[in-house]
Amino acid sequence: ETGVTQSPTHLIKTRGQQVTLRCSSQSGHNTVSWYQQALGQGPQFIFQYYREEENGRGNFPPRFSGLQFPNYSSELNVNALELDDSALYLCASSPSLAGGPGLNIQYFGAGTRLSVL
Amino acid sequence: KNEVEQSPQNLTAQEGEFITINCSYSVGISALHWLQQHPGGGIVSLFMLSSGKKKHGRLIATINIQEKHSSLHITASHPRDSAVYICAVSSNYQLIWGAGTKLIIKP
Numbered sequence: 001e002t003g004v005t006q007s008p009t010h011l012i013k014t015r016g017q018q019v020t021l022r023c024s025s026q027s028g029h030n031t032v033s034w035y036q037q038a039l040g041q042g043p044q045f046i047f048q049y050y051r052e053e054e055n056g057r058g059n060f061p062p063r064f065s066g067l068q069f070p071n072y073s074s075e076l077n078v079n080a081l082e083l084d085d086s087a088l089y090l091c092a093s094s095p096s097l098a099g100g101p102g103l104n105i106q107y108f109g110a111g112t113r114l115s116v117l
Numbered sequence: 118k119n120e121v122e123q124s125p126q127n128l129t130a131q132e133g134e135f136i137t138i139n140c141s142y143s144v145g146i147s148a149l150h151w152l153q154q155h156p157g158g159g160i161v162s163l164f165m166l167s168s169g170k171k172k173h174g175r176l177i178a179t180i181n182i183q184e185k186h187s188s189l190h191i192t193a194s195h196p197r198d199s200a201v202y203i204c205a206v207s208s209n210y211q212l213i214w215g216a217g218t219k220l221i222i223k224p
Contacts (some may be wrong), residue, residue, distance in 0.1 A: 033212070035212075035214075040216075041216060042121075042203055042205075042214035042215055042216045042217055043160075043203075043205075043214050044214070045211050045212050045213075045214075056211065058211060090160060092160075104165075105150075105162045105165050106150075106162055107162065108152075108159065108160035108161065108162070110159045111159070111160075
């Protein structure tokens with residue numbers, strides 16, 4: 001148990017719809033990162049939030065957006081879903097920001113598996 | 118060519134064997150991570166290192182910055198070690214992931 005919880009665990013959407021995924025970070029962690037993991041591939045960094053501000057973004061289009069709330073929980077929103085958005089979406093929290101994503105041990109949630117039909 | 122390459126892609130071994138998983142990278146890094154992913158998606162961070170060697174229980178991680186290479190070793194492997202092991206590097210404020218090594222330990 002990492003203390004990071006994601007919801008829902010599974011989700012099925014159709015092309016063109018919008019989806020919101022949620023992540024509750026471990027207590028005391030103020031940094032949340034989101035990753036997309038397609039089947040058979042390693043995770044790809046989407047973006048990171050630190051104290052409610054986006055801090056670092058990977059090569060994802062603007063239809064991928066996020067929010068971090070005062071309690072440091074976070075949402076990932078994806079608009080205009082495409083078939084290729086089908087993947088496992090992972091959220092990870094870490095205790096502090098030290099120069100960017102990946103410079104602290106990150107604690108991962110179990111992920112949300114999104115299927116776009 | 119991927120910026121982070123792992124080998125082997127798949128590894129099957131008998132319980133008790135010494136396991137080595139390799140990771141090579143082509144970018145400048147500030148840290149390298151080894152992570153373990155179990156079926157169903159759960160990821161656990163095993164090590165974060167920027168030089169030398171770290172040990173935790175039966176797991177040992179080493180890194181050679183000059184050669185841009187890291188290894189993860191498992192001593193006295195056990196079926197519960199079966200998982201995907203992922204190498205990821207911190208580079209230019211991004212975390213770049215390898216494709217993972219699927220390890221199966223047979224009893």
